[in-house]
Amino acid sequence: MRIYKKNTTYLAEPGSFFEGNVQIHGNFIVPQRTHFWGRLVVNGTLELGPESSIEGDVICKSAIIGRESQIKGPLRVDENATICDRAHLHSIEAGGDIILRPGVTVGDVRSDSTVLIFGKINSGTLVGRNVKILGD
DSSP: OOEEEETTEEEEOTTOEEOSOEEESSEEEEOTTOEESSOEEEEEEEEEOTTOEESSOEEEEEEEEOTTOEEEEEEEESSOEEEOTTOEEEEEEESSOEEEOTTOEESOEEESSEEEEESOOEESOEESSEEEEEOO
């Protein structure tokens, strides 16, 4: 599938399917309904569009995971991660803050900083310097 580049930001073609492992040397913007059949490594920020899926693990500097996306392997983030509504993740490990939006389903969550939970989620163990629950 095609990946377009502008400066240090890469953009996938909408509705793409990627077989095997993918490595991006910069920031990566992924449109909705894009699917990866392997591991995804991004040296910058990952913006995963809604309803996308990744079969393997994900490693990146920071991440925004779109609503109703699915990551079947662990998500490892050097800095901050925001997980949008109804996303499904295997687990999250971050060096910075983690934000979990309503309806998220995730295994264990580990942050070196703060875990913020907005609304009801389904999770395993939550570990962070601070764990704050806001809303119902």
